[in-house]
Amino acid sequence: MNRFELSAEPLDTGKLKNGLRHARAGGFASFEGWVRNHNEGRDVGRLEYEAFAAVAEKEGTRIVTEAIERFGVTAAHCVHRVGDLRIGDLAVWVGVSAEHRGEAFVACRYIIDQIKARVPIWKKEHYSDGVTGWVNCERVSGPEPPQPALPATTDGLYVRQIALKEVGENGQRLLSEARVLVVGAGGLGSPALMYLAAAGVGHIGICEGDTLEASNLHRQVLYRRSQVGQSKAHIAAQQLRELNPDTEITVIDVSLDADNAESLFNQHDLVLDCSDNLKLKFLLNAAALRTSTPVVFASVYQYEGQLHVFDPRTGAPCLRCVWPREPNVAPTCNEAGVLGPVPGVFGSLQAMEALKQLLSLPGRLSGELLMLDLLSFRSTKISASRLADCEICSRTPDQIELPRPGEFEIALDMDLAEVDPGLRNDYVVIDIREQDEVSARPLTTLPHRHIAMSTFSLDAPPIEPDQPYLLCCASGTRSRSLAIELRQRGFAHVYSQTGGVDHLDHGHSRGGD
Amino acid sequence: MTQVNVQYYAIFREQAGASDESVETGATTAGELYAELCDRHNFSLPAAALRAVVNEEFADWDTPISDGDRVVFIPPVAGG
Numbered sequence: 001m002n003r004f005e006l007s008a009e010p011l012d013t014g015k016l017k018n019g020l021r022h023a024r025a026g027g028f029a030s031f032e033g034w035v036r037n038h039n040e041g042r043d044v045g046r047l048e049y050e051a052f053a054a055v056a057e058k059e060g061t062r063i064v065t066e067a068i069e070r071f072g073v074t075a076a077h078c079v080h081r082v083g084d085l086r087i088g089d090l091a092v093w094v095g096v097s098a099e100h101r102g103e104a105f106v107a108c109r110y111i112i113d114q115i116k117a118r119v120p121i122w123k124k125e126h127y128s129d130g131v132t133g134w135v136n137c138e139r140v141s142g143p144e145p146p147q148p149a150l151p152a153t154t155d156g157l158y159v160r161q162i163a164l165k166e167v168g169e170n171g172q173r174l175l176s177e178a179r180v181l182v183v184g185a186g187g188l189g190s191p192a193l194m195y196l197a198a199a200g201v202g203h204i205g206i207c208e209g210d211t212l213e214a215s216n217l218h219r220q221v222l223y224r225r226s227q228v229g230q231s232k233a234h235i236a237a238q239q240l241r242e243l244n245p246d247t248e249i250t251v252i253d254v255s256l257d258a259d260n261a262e263s264l265f266n267q268h269d270l271v272l273d274c275s276d277n278l279k280l281k282f283l284l285n286a287a288a289l290r291t292s293t294p295v296v297f298a299s300v301y302q303y304e305g306q307l308h309v310f311d312p313r314t315g316a317p318c319l320r321c322v323w324p325r326e327p328n329v330a331p332t333c334n335e336a337g338v339l340g341p342v343p344g345v346f347g348s349l350q351a352m353e354a355l356k357q358l359l360s361l362p363g364r365l366s367g368e369l370l371m372l373d374l375l376s377f378r379s380t381k382i383s384a385s386r387l388a389d390c391e392i393c394s395r396t397p398d399q400i401e402l403p404r405p406g407e408f409e410i411a412l413d414m415d416l417a418e419v420d421p422g423l424r425n426d427y428v429v430i431d432i433r434e435q436d437e438v439s440a441r442p443l444t445t446l447p448h449r450h451i452a453m454s455t456f457s458l459d460a461p462p463i464e465p466d467q468p469y470l471l472c473c474a475s476g477t478r479s480r481s482l483a484i485e486l487r488q489r490g491f492a493h494v495y496s497q498t499g500g501v502d503h504l505d506h507g508h509s510r511g512g513d
Numbered sequence: 514m515t516q517v518n519v520q521y522y523a524i525f526r527e528q529a530g531a532s533d534e535s536v537e538t539g540a541t542t543a544g545e546l547y548a549e550l551c552d553r554h555n556f557s558l559p560a561a562a563l564r565a566v567v568n569e570e571f572a573d574w575d576t577p578i579s580d581g582d583r584v585v586f587i588p589p590v591a592g593g
Contacts, residue, residue: 184593188593276591276592276593277591278589281591298593299589299591299592299593300590300593301522301523301591304522304523305592306590322564322571323589325561336524336592343592369587371522371585373522375532378520378532380566380585382566382585382587383569383571384571385570
């Protein structure tokens with residue numbers, strides 16, 4: 001017996017009820033829909049029911065199954081008549097047996113309501129004046145109770161922010177005209193993108209070249225587990241379009257680089273740096289100066305983070321004034337670990353600063369570095385000053401060059417799994433992770449040396465100039481920066497394992513089979 | 514001797530094993546203080562890779578320190 005059936009024959013309710021009997025059931029509720037003699041003020045003589053059978057049976061069965069699962073009832077069954085019916089005939093029957101009456105009643109109500117709304121069955125009413133008319137099956141059981149009116153317009157969408165006297169209708173219009181570029185759609189980008197779209201920012205560009213990995217999900221709350229492996233820029237765009245269909249989204253599914261940065265900056269009023277990469281942050285800094293575009297920077301580390309707004313139009317100190325010597329090494333989330341809400345808080349702060357900038361609200365960060373430790377809630381706002389001899393912002397915009405990978409960074413990243421198996425043994429693998437990282441996740445599948453980065457002497461590197469080396473860390477960031485240092489010192493055959501130890505272990509065991 | 518309060522963020526917090534400490538030091542500048550603390554806590558970052566902050570302002574390494582100063586050493590962080 002299907003849980004939902006169409007029947008061209010009159011229904012035997014006694015038989016139908018007996019089909020739902022069960023020793024576990026303590027009650028039974030049913031609903032019967034009858035053909036009545038009037039509809040909307042017209043006398044009805046008889047009815048004809050017609051169904052799109054294949055779809056009706058499938059959808060009806062789905063509804064009854066939903067009711068059984070949702071309300072935990074013992075059994076349920078629904079039969080709908082098709083064909084000619086007379087006044088007083090039984091048109092639809094729903095029966096539910098359950099342990100207790102409460103769930104029997106609600107499941108029965110749920111089934112008939114859903115059947116009327118979702119199952120393609122139509123009725124043709126033959127009125128007593130000889131006229132006929134097709135009516136949707138919704139009218140089977142009499143007029144619907146009045147439904148609460150759905151908001152017909154989007155007028156109410158932003159009322160809670162328009163209510164702020166500093167925002168108002170004018171502020172909302174400014175947001176709807178704003179164009180914001182978000183670089184990086186990860187832990188920082190997730191909340192930043194959601195709040196910007198929700199606030200009604202008119203145009204958002206999402207620049208992100210990565211695909212979603214399972215290890216992203218604990219902090220990148222824009223995504224779902226079923227999306228692992230997909231392009232983050234595309235799925236972020238899809239989520240944001242659902243959140244606010246009025247926001248125009250542009251997907252830039254490649255990494256920002258010296259070739260595309262200037263043009264992307266020129267197309268936007270404000271940029272959010274939600275990246276996890278120092279090199280990229282300095283590229284954004286240079287592009288900000290070249291194009292006079294403000295950038296809201298944020299970075300997190302374990303339980304804390306830093307927030308810095310740089311608006312070149314105000315003469316504020318740039319990122320290079322804060323870090324005069326571009327730091328070569330800064331641990332990323334992959335290496336140092338991070339608790340999900342930490343980028344959540346900082347991405348939200350970025351959205352807040354973005355709205356403050358777009359709405360010209362008071363208290364905008366300018367040239368200060370905000371540091372906040374979420375374990376202790378200790379925070380510090382540090383004033384920076386513009387460096388008179390800053391390598392970047394002391395120049396005129398057209399003199400500023402966007403940084404490109406240096407000669408020592410070319411062909412630096414390598415994946416051992418992609419190396420010809422006959423050549424793999426030529427590389428000496430060096431695990432440069434610290435001892436506690438190695439203990440927690442040892443590299444077991446291939447022979448290697450271990451020299452922790454903190455003990456690796458750059459003055460007298462413990463390696464041979466002509467020997468090929470492959471350095472490996474947790475994610476590929478530290479190994480990359482150490483490899484650059486070593487190449488600058490004449491060790492030309494040093495490479496960095498892409499993706500770090502997980503990739504190496506996995507890729508090698510797979511490739512070596 | 515000078516008494517200063519030093520705050521640690523990020524990798525310094527891990528390596529010092531504390532968020533802050535009161536330090537009695539013979540150092541007269543931020544740079545000397547960092548060198549002294551490197552010896553004490555085995556900090557792994559070279560001074561060139563970080564910034565010193567004295568009383569909530571970024572400071573050069575030769576900035577003098579005096580009693581009661583609040584000193585922070587800030588490493589760059591890049592996670593996101």
